[in-house]
Each structure stands twice: as C-alpha cells, then as structure tokens.
Amino acid sequence: MSNLFYLVTLLPLAGFLINGLFGKKLKNEKLVGAISTLAVFIPFIIGVSTFFELLSMEPESRKIILNYYNWISAGNFTVNYSYLVDPLSISVVLIVTGVGSLIHFYSIGYMHGDPGFAKFFAYLNLFIFAMLNLVLADNLLLVFLGWEGVGLCSYLLIGFWYEKTFTGDAAKKAFIINRIGDFGFMLAMFFIFTNFSTLEISKFLDGIAGLQVGDTLLLTIALLLFLGATGKSAQIPLFVWLPDAMAGPTPVSALIHAATMVTAGVYLIARTSLLYAMSPIAQSIIFYIGVLTAIMAATIALKQNDIKKILAYSTVSQLGFMFIALGTGAYWVAIFHLITHAFFKALLFLGSGSVIHGMHEEQDILKMGGLKNKMKITFVTFFIGSLAIAGIPPLSGFFSKDIIIFETFITFGIPFLIIGLLTAGITAFYMFRLVTLTFFGKPRYDEKHLHPHESPATMTIPLIILAVLSAIGGFIGIPEVFGVPTYLKEWLYPVFAKSVAVLNSLHVVTEPSHTAEFILIALSVFVAVAGILFAFKTYIKKVSFEPSSGFGKVLENKYYVDEAYDKVVVDPIQKTSEGFLWKIFDMKIIDGAVNGIARYISNISFDWRKLQTGVIQDYTSVSVAGVILIILYLLFV
C-alpha cells in the first residue's frame, strides 16, 4: 500500500481545503464532520496496511523512502519532499491518525451547533496534515515545516472562540513561546548544514558517527534541538503555554495538547537519538529537566480546581516522564509512554469534555460531585483512564511508567528512583482527587437548576474505544521478567540500534537481578494504590473548601512562574520597546532623519528658486555668459 502513501498527507490537506472553502456553504454538520473524519481515518487504514507491509520485511531493512518532489535545489543545498517510513514513524503515524480520527468523530457531537463548525474541522485537518509531515519527513527542513504548521494550527485552534479576549491571549502566548523553541531548532539546522552539508536526517546521523563522543559541535546541536523540543513539548523553561492553552475547545486539548503535537519534541529527539547518545552531557540535561518538570507539574496539579488545568499539568508531568526515558537512553520506552499516554490522556480529556458538556460548561471541580450515577459511561471510562495514568496493572500506564522508573534506577541510582516514585504517587493522588471530587460524594451544585446528563453516542463511543486501548495498550511492552517478548522494543530496535550500541560502549550496563525488578514493580504499584486511597479518603467527605495558605498557595499559583516571566522577561522588553525603541529611536531618530532630509532639501530649494526672477534679460545674460565660457574653453584648452 505504500504506493498510495501520499494519500496519508494528501487527504487531510484536501479535507482542510474542502471544509475551509466550502464547509460553511454545505450547511450540513454531518457531511462536514464525515469528510473530516474520513480524511483522517482513511490515512489510518493506509497506515495499518503499511505497518503490515513493514512487518513482512526483514527487521534490518524496514525502511521505505518515498521521494515525491525535488523541493529546493540551490547549489549544494538540496531538500527533497520525501518521507521516511520506518517502525518509528509508522507507529506515531498510527497514533496520530487513529486517536485523531476518534477525536474528529467525538468533535461532531461536541461542536454541535457552534457557528464555526466547518472552520473547526478544517483547522483540525490542517493540523493532522502538518503533524504527519513532521513525523514522516526524512529531512529537518520538512520536519520544521510540520513543526511550524502544528504551531500555527495550535494557535488557530486555541484561539478558536476568538470573541473572548483571554483565548486570543492564550493563543498568542502558545505561539510566541513555541517560536522561542523554534529559534533553537533553526540554529541547530544552520549548524547541521554548515558542518554536514545536508539536512537529511539519515545522512546527518551517518556523518555524526565519525565524530568523537562528547564533541562540542554535537553538544551544541543537541542542546539547540532540545530547546526546540522544550518549546513544543512544554518542558521547563517553556511549559507555561500549555495550561493557558486549555482555553481552546476540549477536542483541541485532547488532540493537540495531549496526544500529538506535544509529543513532537519527544519524537524529534527519538529520531536523532544517535546525536544524544554521543552527547552524554546533553542527554543528562534532558534527564534532569524531565525530572524537574515532572515533579513540578505534578505538584501544581495538586492544587488546581479547573478540570482541564489539572489534566494540562498532568500532561506536562507525563511529558517529563517521556523526557526522563530519553535521558536514560531508553529511547523505545519514551515512545512506549508516548503511545500509552496518547490513549489515556486523550480519553481523560474527552471524558472531561463530556463532563463539561453535561454540566453545561462548568469546569470547576469544586462545583461538581456525585456525577457517577448521572453520567455512567463517562464515569467508567474516565475511571479506567485514571487507573491507567496512576499506573495500576495491568493497564497500559503501569507498563510504560514502570519501565521508566526502572531505567531511572539503573542509570541514575536511588535518589532519582525516589523522586520518580514520589512523582508517580503524586500523579495517582491528584488524578483521584479529580475523580473523587467530580464523580463521587454529594453533588455540590444546584440540583434544581442543573441536570447533568450523559453525552450522545458520537461522544461516548470514542471514550469507550480509548478506554479499551488504555486498558490493553500496555501489552505491547511487557518487561522480559514476565517471559513474554517485549514487542514494541523489538519493533523499534532497528531505529535505535546504533544509539544503544554507543551507550553500551560508554558504560557497562549492569542488568539488575529479577528480584530487584520485582521489588521495583511492587513499589510502583504500592505508591500508586497509596496515592489513590489517600486521595479518596481525603476528598470523599469534603463539602467546603478553605482558601489555600503557605506552600499550598504557592502551588495554587503555579510557583508564580508566569509572574516571574512577566517581571523578568516581558516587562523589560515592553519598557525598552515603548520607552526607547519607539519614543526615541523610531520617533526621534528615524523620523527625524527622514523629515530632516526633506526639510534640508526644502530649505535649499527655498533659496535657489530666487534664480527665477521672471525678467527675461536675466535669463539671457546667463546664456551669454555660458556661451562666452565655452568659447574661452575651446580657445584656450
């Protein structure tokens, strides 16, 4: 099916054009929704078929390169519009199109009645197009095209309800912070091209192989690419846009800010894993930032009351886990967690959308309660998703998180193991705080005027499908201790083989004993269960809520990071721009120069026009004088 592979990106683009140009005229919500969903679902089918095609090939040669168009050809700078289909890219393509089609289907119900219905689906399709280009690209410039494209769509979709000011502000914040990361990405591309004369990822990685481990050039490129990744995947220091992005419609939060766009950074680093294997310093930095982000975001989520903000900080925290995995050199584990996280986080977001719809746009969990009987399907699926993220076996989240904690232990030792377990415990706690306050207990809303109801089938069917995936999705990556092959690790092995070989050559890998592994598994489960029970016990009886004080207040205000950025970065820039660049440089210097030249010429002409006296004899005298001068010149020179 790979000869039809171009349809994978062409169909979403076509969906964008059709719905964008004609969607409003069609006046049929079901048709618009169907076009959009099919534009993502058919690529999923093609992806599945290509997956089986790859499976039938020899593991070492599972690579299909599809060159479509010679995009740029300027001297020795050539860039082709070509796709690299290998185990890594096809896995992420399946996630993007699969979870994407479920979310498109869900949106038909969620966005029902919205005046911008067709525009929404057009933007969603454009996003899928850009994301697929990002994942499939075989050279960094095409990745960057997709990278910028998803940033643009994120801006368009966050600010979808543009009539409200705060959504526009959130969209701008997301885009601007992304751009800071993009600056790092671009610099990295410049360095790569200058030193390796190519932007093709495979050629670049071949070129690196000849260099020394720890080479400063590699370190620079690695750190710059990581800066781009922190912007896109909301890590410290560029994570502040993600919670604000919750201003957009919930399907947007589910698709872009949980399952796909935010994973682009993780994907980029996994793609260029050899670079990081050869730059141990950069890899350690990724680890430390991942750890810091994971625990920081988890603690903030403890004190948030908006259902979507809790999930947003949860996403930042789980992305931190993915970067932890990358930082320990277990690249396939990061992709594993990416996949399982896509399942349960999309489920949780779509479930929260169902709750918000049922509660008539209420998002404050302090004003909910007792919904488990009123929204049964939403409750059951949400509960499954929460169990998954908390890491309860045998759901998917347990397997991926457990391996991450395990790898942390064997590469960085006990202190970080403790931090990892602590974060996992906090994760379980805040998730079940959310579940308890929303679904259990007595209703804390006005039952006379608000009647929560279950959502229609177009919204609950995706929830059920995602719940099933969250439950069984982990079985692709069961650790070897249980005697079953780790399918995902073997599947992704050819992509990461070189990087793993470099890492193995740098330090001896001590395979810990099976007992150690079982102890760790037991610890993870214990921490998760403890978190769940503790949260349930604390919040089941809560009816009133005191304002936070002390450290709780710091958490509620998100460690005052936004305020700090405002004071340190935004205000100085604004003051310089307004006070100096505008008032002095633009108004006085530039305008002064331009107006000054005009005034100068005007003054000169004011004096020179006195030559025109109107008296003919003056003019004639000048002519005669000129003639005399010419005669003298001809006579004597």
Place this chain on the structure above:
Amino acid sequence: MIEINYYLLVSALLFCTGVIGVLVRRNAIIIFMCIELMLNAINLTFVAFSSYLGNINGQIFVFIVMTVAAAEAAVGLAIVIALFRNKESVNIDEINILKW
C-alpha cells in the same frame, strides 16, 4: 584686397553690440532691433568668408538667414502686440510674472 580680419572684426563688434543691446535695453522693440543687428553681423561674416574662400555657399546661406530673420521678426512683433494689448506697456522689466 582688404584682409578678412577687418571684416571679421567689424562683424564681431556688430555682434557684441547686438548682444549687449539685448541684455541691457528695456523696450521690447529695441531688443528686436538688436536681435536683427546680431543676425546681420552674422550675414556679414558669411559673405566675408564666402569671398575669401571663393565658395558660393556662404552667400546662399545669407539668403536663408535673411528669410528666417524676416519670419521671426513678424512672429515676434505679433507677440509684442499681443503683450501690449494685455499690459499697456512694452517694458520687459514689467513682464515678470513667471517666477517664484
């Protein structure tokens, strides 16, 4: 034979007189007379050279110059009359509106 230098000298003097007249005199008609004076000085130069070089071309050209002078005088005087009808004066110091 009178040497050609003398003819040229007379012609030059006549021409300079004409030029100075154009530059200095105020009456438009006097200026026209000075212009005619310049043209005739040129005629004299042509004829002198024609005789000196034995070439008839100079004398033929004098015919042309005379014709042009006549036509130009007619047109110029017509303009002066039109000007006089508007301004009641042929003093060119007063015709100075086309200025800053």
